[in-house]
Amino acid sequence: MLDKDGAPLQPTTPARARKLLKAGRAVVHRHTPFVIRLKDRTADQSQVDGAELGIDPGSKHTGIAIFTMTRGIRCGLYAIDLTHRGSVIRDKLAQRAAYRRGRRSRNLRYRAPRFNNRRRPEGWLAPSLRHRVDTVMSWVHRLARWAPVRGVHMERVAFDTHALTAGRPLEGVEYQHGTLAGHEVREYLLAKWRRACAYCGANNVPLNIDHIQPRSRGGSDRVSNLVLACIPCNQAKSNRPIEDFLRRDPKRLATILAQAKAPLRDAAAVNATRWALWRALATAFPGQIRTASGARTKWNRTRAGLPKTHTLDALCVGWLESISAYPATVLAVTATGRGTYTRTRTDAYGFPRLRLPRQKTFFGYQTGDLARAAIPAGKKQGTYIGRIAVRATGSFNIRTRHGLVQGLGHKHFRLLQRADGYGYTTRKEGCSISSPV
Secondary structure, X not given: OEOOOOOEOOOOOHHHHHHHHHOOOEEEEEOOOXXXXXXXXXXXXXXXXXXXXXXXXXXOEEEEEEEEEEOOEEEEEEEEEEEOOHHHHHHHHHHHHHHHHHHHHOOOOOOOOOOOOOOOOOOOOOHHHHHHHHHHHHHHHHHHHHOOEXXXXXXXXXXXXXXXXXXXXXXXXXXXXXXOOOOOHHHHHHHHOOOEOOOOOOEOOOEEEEEOOOHHHOOOOOHHHEEEEEHHHHHHXXXXXXXXXXXXXXXXXXXXXXXXXXXXXXXXXXXXXXXXXXXXXXXXXXXXXEEEOXXXXXXXXXXXXXXXXXXHHHHOOOOOOEEEEOOOEEEEEEEOOOOOOOOEEEOOOOOEEEEOOOOOOEOOEOOOOEEEEEEOXXXXXXXXXXXXXXXXXOEEEEEEOOEEEEEEEHXXXXXXXXXXXXXXXXXEOOOOOEEEO
C-alpha cells in the first residue's frame, strides 16, 4: 500500500484493500504484485511500523519473504519464489560462441584476433552468475518501493565443494590432494573403469573418453562426468543423454550412475555469488543487513514445523522465537528476459533465415504486456485477461489461464501492466498447482 505521494505504508490485507477500492479511496498502482495507492492520505514515515525482508539465495530459485517481527515473533505477509534464467543465459552464450567459431572456420571475411580488450575487471562474475545477483537486487529494490523495509535478513551459506566431492571431512594437507593426485586423467579413468568400455564392457580395444552428460546438454568436464567408451559405443551415443542411450539396459545404467558423482554446479554458483549479493545489499541498505547460516535457517524451520520451500526458508532466516503465520499463497516469479536485440533468426548453421521488424511496439502494445480484451460480439465474444503477442497487422494473440486465443483486434485491448521481463503465477504454499497471473 502507498500513500497519495507514493511513499510505502504498512502492508494490508486483501479484504481491506477491496474495501478501499470499492469506496473510491484507493486506486490500483500495480497489477502484479498487487499494489494500491491511497487518494486521501499522506503518512509520516516515522509513524509506520515497517516490515523486514528475508532472502534465501539459491542457484535456480531464490525465496523472498516480507514479514513483521514483534518481540521475536514473525508474521509472514508476502512471499515470492524467484526463478532465475542462468542456465538459459549460459546456453545462449555457448550458442553464440559456436556461431562465431563456425564463421571463423568458413571461407568468410578475415578478422584479425584481438587481445587488448580481454581483461576482466575486479569482482567480475560470469553473465549467468551476475544475472542471479542483479535479479535478486532488482526485486529487493522493487519491494522496498512498495513496502516500508526496515531490515534485510540474508542466508549466507558456504559449501565446501572439496569435502562434498570426497564424501568425508578433510583436514590439513588433504585439501591439497585432489581427485587426480598422482594420476593423469586417462590413467585415472583406466583404473576407475578397469580398462573396459563402460557401456558394453569391451576390453582390449581402443577406448575414448566420453561425457556421461554431454557438454552440449550442460555436462561438465569434471572427472565424475567422464567414462571410457569404445569407438562404436562412443559414436552410437553421440550427444544423447545416457538415460536415452541405455534405456534398454537399466541395470548397466544404474551401475554407471552409481559410480558417477552428483555435479556441484549449483553449490559453486551459490559460493560465487554470495559475497557479491551481500555487498550489493549492504550498499543499498547500509547498517540494515543481518546474515545467518543455513543451519540456523533449518533449525528455525524445523522448530516451527514448516515444510522445506524457498519462501519458508526466507521467512526462517536469522534469529527468531517463533512464527505466528505465513502466507498461504506464493507469487512465483520467473525471469523470462526482455526480448533480444538481434533483428534476424538463424538456421542450424548460424546463417540468417528471416528478418524481424525494427520496432517492438505496435498500436501502443508490445509482446509480453498484460492486457484485458473485451470482445462485444462474434465467435470470440467475452473478456480475456493475459499476456499478449503483438502483430504489425493489429491482430493480437492473448494467452489466458484457459489457453491461447488468436486473432483479436487491437482496439478491444486495454493495458493492465507493461512487460517487465518476468512471468507470474500464483500457487498455494507447499503445492505445485499454479495458475498464471
